[in-house]
Amino acid sequence: xxxxxxxxxxxxxxxxxxxxxxxxxxxxxxxxxxxxxxxxxxxxxxxxxxxxxxxxxxxxxxxxxxxxxxxxxxxxxxxxxxxxxxxxxxxxxxxxxxxxxxxxxxxxxxxxxxxxxxxxxxxxxxxxxxxxxxxxxxxxxxxxxxxxxxxxxxxxxxxxxxxxxxxxxxxxxxxxxxxxxxxxxxxxxxxxxxxxxxxxxxxxxxxxxxxxxxxxxxxxxxxxxxxxxxxxxxxxxxxxxxxxxxxxxxxxxxxxxxxxxxxxxxxxxxxxxxxxxxxxxxxxxxxxxxxxxxxxxxxxxxxxxxxxxxxxxxxxxxxxxxxxxxxxxxxxxxxxxxxxxxxxxxxxxxxxxxxxxxxxxxxxxxxxxxxxxxxxxxx
Numbered sequence: 001x002x003x004x005x006x007x008x009x010x011x012x013x014x015x016x017x018x019x020x021x022x023x024x025x026x027x028x029x030x031x032x033x034x035x036x037x038x039x040x041x042x043x044x045x046x047x048x049x050x051x052x053x054x055x056x057x058x059x060x061x062x063x064x065x066x067x068x069x070x071x072x073x074x075x076x077x078x079x080x081x082x083x084x085x086x087x088x089x090x091x092x093x094x095x096x097x098x099x100x101x102x103x104x105x106x107x108x109x110x111x112x113x114x115x116x117x118x119x120x121x122x123x124x125x126x127x128x129x130x131x132x133x134x135x136x137x138x139x140x141x142x143x144x145x146x147x148x149x150x151x152x153x154x155x156x157x158x159x160x161x162x163x164x165x166x167x168x169x170x171x172x173x174x175x176x177x178x179x180x181x182x183x184x185x186x187x188x189x190x191x192x193x194x195x196x197x198x199x200x201x202x203x204x205x206x207x208x209x210x211x212x213x214x215x216x217x218x219x220x221x222x223x224x225x226x227x228x229x230x231x232x233x234x235x236x237x238x239x240x241x242x243x244x245x246x247x248x249x250x251x252x253x254x255x256x257x258x259x260x261x262x263x264x265x266x267x268x269x270x271x272x273x274x275x276x277x278x279x280x281x282x283x284x285x286x287x288x289x290x291x292x293x294x295x296x297x298x299x300x301x302x303x304x305x306x307x308x309x310x311x312x313x314x315x316x317x318x319x320x321x322x323x324x325x326x327x328x329x330x331x332x333x334x335x336x337x338x339x340x341x342x343x344x345x346x347x348x349x350x351x352x353x354x355x356x357x358x359x360x361x362x363x364x365x366x367x368x369x370x371x372x373x374x375x376x377x378x379x
């Protein structure tokens with residue numbers, strides 16, 4: 001049996017393991033943390049990710065735990081619509097809806113499908129040696145493992161990627177972000193939206209179970225101490241001029257619920273395949289969250305790899321084919337998402353007014369072309 005090690009037990013690593021298992025392999029997962037758990041709050045699984053999950057037979061479990069996204073609206077700070085998209089027409093065209101889901105629920109589904117695979121915890125990979133017929137992995141605790149092939153799925157800060165490509169360090173997008181999941185019993189919000197103002201940006205994502213996932217982004221220097229110290233009361237002051245839904249949500253949020261981090265991505269890479277080593281997920285193409293495609297692209301990676309493996313058992317050749325299929329698509333998403341974030345985060349009132357005016361003029365045909373580029377995918 002061919003030995004395949006997967007470094008990382010997040011969305012990319014678990015989904016890749018499931019896809020490889022379905023292709024007839026028994027990959028082994030190595031996770032740095034003492035337990036596999038979701039880090040973060042909510043996320044969007046767009047139609048392309050749902051199609052990928054359907055391909056590996058776990059779409060129904062996601063639908064059961066997720067919340068269908070009927071529409072997405074962008075408002076200005078006063079509550080006037082800038083842009084609105086209707087997911088009903090998307091589901092009719094692409095065969096599935098966009099869904100929102102808590103990361104913990106997605107992880108639970110993925111773990112249930114990977115339960116018969118070997119998952120090793122407290123095993124942080126820090127280095128490797130690639131030989132002609134194997135890869136030796138070095139772990140932080142001093143242990144070593146020799147494997148036939150290595151799939152790197154340990155995220156944006158991947159030590160293995162940075163050994164392979166020394167210049168591939170994360171880059172700051174120019175804004176920092178707070179997230180939380182709160183109870184929706186009093187607010188009863190059903191609409192998924194973002195609000196764009198010169199003070200920052202605020203997103204609202206209803207989840208199943210009467211919960212709301214929200215996020216707030218503010219332009220700031222990287223690793224800014226002032227931003228790190230901000231709590232809910234500070235965010236209430238900062239966003240006090242936004243339309244009522246925003247301060248209402250912040251009044252329902254406690255400091256204990258907050259998650260804070262700077263927004264990062266990595267500059268698009270020119271390669272994902274390095275002989276017997278393959279990069280997937282954020283280790284390969286970490287993107288800003290502005291298009292809601294981070295987890296979606298990790299899932300696409302896994303399903304694409306599994307689909308190729310079912311047709312071709314030669315792993316080095318499969319890795320190269322995977323690279324050919326994934327490079328241009330993920331490059332487009334990284335660049336487009338970064339540019340969209342810059343537009344959304346502008347602090348110039350004149351530019352913001354012009355942006356809002358132009359977005360309101362975007363024809364439906366243009367939006368359809370963008371959706372087709374994202375959602376029209378097959379495996």
